[in-house]
Amino acid sequence: MHKIILIIISGLIISNDFLGKIPPKDYNGWNPLNKGRVTVSYARHLGINWGHARAVLPIKMDEVYETLHDLENYKNIFDRITQSTVLDSEENIVYIRLDMPYFLADRDYTVKYIIKENSKKGVLIQFYSVTHPGSPNNEGSVTLPRAGGEWRLKPIKGKGTEIIYVWNGELLGKFPNSQLRTAWEEQGKEVLMWLYKYIKANK
Numbered sequence: 187m188h189k190i191i192l193i194i195i196s197g198l199i200i201s202n203d204f205l206g207k208i209p210p211k212d213y214n215g216w217n218p219l220n221k222g223r224v225t226v227s228y229a230r231h232l233g234i235n236w237g238h239a240r241a242v243l244p245i246k247m248d249e250v251y252e253t254l255h256d257l258e259n260y261k262n263i264f265d266r267i268t269q270s271t272v273l274d275s276e277e278n279i280v281y282i283r284l285d286m287p288y289f290l291a292d293r294d295y296t297v298k299y300i301i302k303e304n305s306k307k308g309v310l311i312q313f314y315s316v317t318h319p320g321s322p323n324n325e326g327s328v329t330l331p332r333a334g335g336e337w338r339l340k341p342i343k344g345k346g347t348e349i350i351y352v353w354n355g356e357l358l359g360k361f362p363n364s365q366l367r368t369a370w371e372e373q374g375k376e377v378l379m380w381l382y383k384y385i386k387a388n389k
Contacts, residue, residue: 251311254311260282266285268285281295312336349381
């Protein structure tokens with residue numbers, strides 16, 4: 187029992203340090219991948235490839251926050267997620283499995299969500315990989331040990347909410363490096379539009 191506790195604590199400490207590598211809000215080294223309603227960029231920052239998706243959508247910030255806080259329901263919000271199992275509701279630790287397209291193996295990860303800021307001026311939700319004894323051992327998927335990133339929400343008067351999604355772009359496994367930029371662009375656009383469509387359909 188003590189060994190399990192030590193493993194969990196160790197995972198939390200190591201991964202929490204990972205949050206310090208997320209590009210800050212004033213970071214200006216993003217490289218654009220597209221133009222449109224959802225703009226997606228990428229950057230190499232502190233040795234990690236990061237994706238950055240941004241959109242201003244006509245929905246209330248509270249609605250976005252409540253949807254993102256519903257961890258168990260991620261499999262119904264984001265089309266590519268096939269499993270979202272809350273392993274610890276008090277610590278907001280959730281196991282997530284992704285259905286990857288074409289010939290690629292699925293990806294999975296276990297992350298902890300933390301709310302760093304929550305006010306009328308904005309919301310900041312961060313997430314990072316942790317170890318947990320309840321995480322499934324799926325041989326058919328590639329586990330991402332450094333999954334992490336954050337959601338930045340900001341109300342825009344008369345327009346709705348600015349939503350920024352930043353994530354570690356590692357995909358590991360046999361994913362070809364030549365396809366990473368395409369994958370980041372697709373992921374950024376898909377995630378924000380799936381979130382928007384879910385909220386509009388369930389208002």
